[in-house]
Amino acid sequence: MKILLVDDNPVDRMFVTQSLRQVEGFDYELVVCESLAEALEQVVAAPYDVILLDLWLPDCEGLETCHRLVAVVDKIPIVVMTGTDDRTLATEAMRGGAQDYLVKGAFPGSAIARVLQYAIDRYHFQRERVQQDNHFQEVLSRVPAIIWTTDLALEIKSALGAGLQFLHLDPQQIVGKTLEEYFRITGDAEATVRAHQRALDGQSVAFETEWLGRHFEVKIDPLHEPNRSVSGTIGVALDVTERRKLDREITFARLVQEALLPAEHPHLEGFDIFGGSYPATQTCGDWFDYLMFPDGSLGLVAGDVSGHGFGPAILSATMAAYLEVLAENHSDVQEILNACNRLVCKRSMDGQFAVLSLARLQPGVRTLTFGGAGDGMLIVSRDGLLKQKVSSSGMPFGVVDDIRYESPAQVALEPGDVLLLLTDGFREAQNEAGDLFGESRVIETVAANSHASASEIFKALWRATRKFADGHHQQDDMTGIVVKVLDARSTDSPRSTNGQL
Secondary structure, rough: OOEEEOOOOHHHHHHHHHHHHHHHOOOEEEEOOHHHHHHHHHHHHHOOEEEEEOEEOEEEEEHHHHHHHHHHOOOOEEEEOOOOOOOOHHHHHHHHOEEEEEEEOOOEEEEEEEHHHHHHHHHHHHHHHHHHHHHHHHHHHOOOOOEEEEOOOEEEEEEEEEEHHOOOOHHHHOOOOOOOHHHHHOOOHHHHHHHHHHHHHHOEEEEEEOOOOOEEEEEEEEEOOOOOEEEEEEEEEEEEOOOOOOOHHHHHHHHHHHHHHHOOOOOOOOOOEEEEOOOOOOOOOOOEEEEOOOOEEEEEEEEEEEOOOHHHHHHHHHHHHHHHHHHOOOHHHHHHHHHHHHHHHHHHOOOEEEEEEEEEOOOOOOOOEEEOOOOEEEEEEOOEEEEEEEEEOOOOOOOOOOOOOOOOOOEEEOOEEEEEEEHHHHOOEEOOOOEEEHHHHHHHHHHHOOOHHHHHHHHHHHHHHHHHHOOOOOOOOOOEEEEEEEOOOOOOOOOOOOOOO
């Protein structure tokens, strides 16, 4: 490994040099520069595997140091060094092109070596994923998809997606069968099983196949548990039989996303629950879902992937499938957040991130457990006042892969409370003057409709944003879940269907 160390502080340089020397079996070559100008000359003159960069140099300071180097270097991963554990600065540096960051003097040589190697691996993985995603996004823009998961025995655990309906397949006839059992009748069992076995070995497998008289491109990946062990496979099959015109391409992509939205809202004693989505485009990165945990509690999910179009829609579909699998075996909100973050870091393209709110309700108990990645939730009391603003448990998914989210918040609920898990499209709705709808108007709208059902409150929020916009086009997806805590005498919760509005 050829390392370019850019640091003008001799003490810090000595620490890195001596620390790396103590790493047994670490084969490396270290070249030292003391300024940004010297570093720019070096990367042009000779190839390097990774750059270890101090942000504060004699000829450049702060994020500008990273930005100027990234503008010149597009094929070498960069790890920045900071004097303090400043996560905001580190996050901005990584959004600006750095792969990772280190706090000076805080890590032994073995940790520095691991970070550098990981930066190299992640950088090359991201470049490969961008190439693959560019190819698959072109395919996804033309056809519906089928998404499925298996366990270690290659038994199909879940199957969903608009492609199932397109081929008149019932998920209940697929789930519970092994791949060999199912494809022995409908396809090439040997090739299908072999591809999934490679995924169980940690490989990402892509191939083409004929199935049910149609042609598919298939992508299969290992499915990881929170401890990173492989627990099964996750696959996506894309029907590439026909080429669609541009106006039909987006329609089919939306069918994929609609298949992921809940067909029915849950009935939970003591709560009235409604979720919905108003996309800004025909395919969006927002979604909501309901999860059933092993202990019988109910999970409420509202997510938002950055951007619009096919890329965010596909990532949100992958996250939805992953959450469903996790919820079958885990009830710990914190561990689920940690696992999902690692998935997004691995699957997302450069600069792409995701925000997620996850609340857990226990039947018959007015207690809420909440964890958020980059976003919180609001609780409005019966009298229309903001009762509590529950903070996020950590940064959005896709920024840093090895962070640990804070322990989830525990909130006691009272009859009449209204819980709001909303993506930022509601708060950030704009009018022609550029004014934002804002959190205060969200609370005012809920207060004005506190007597109404959860469904009516959700729809009132959307109507209020459109009235505020006064004809200005909707710029962001509006998705979320509204929960109203019922009085003890209320034994039934209204039920609705079809979350896409």
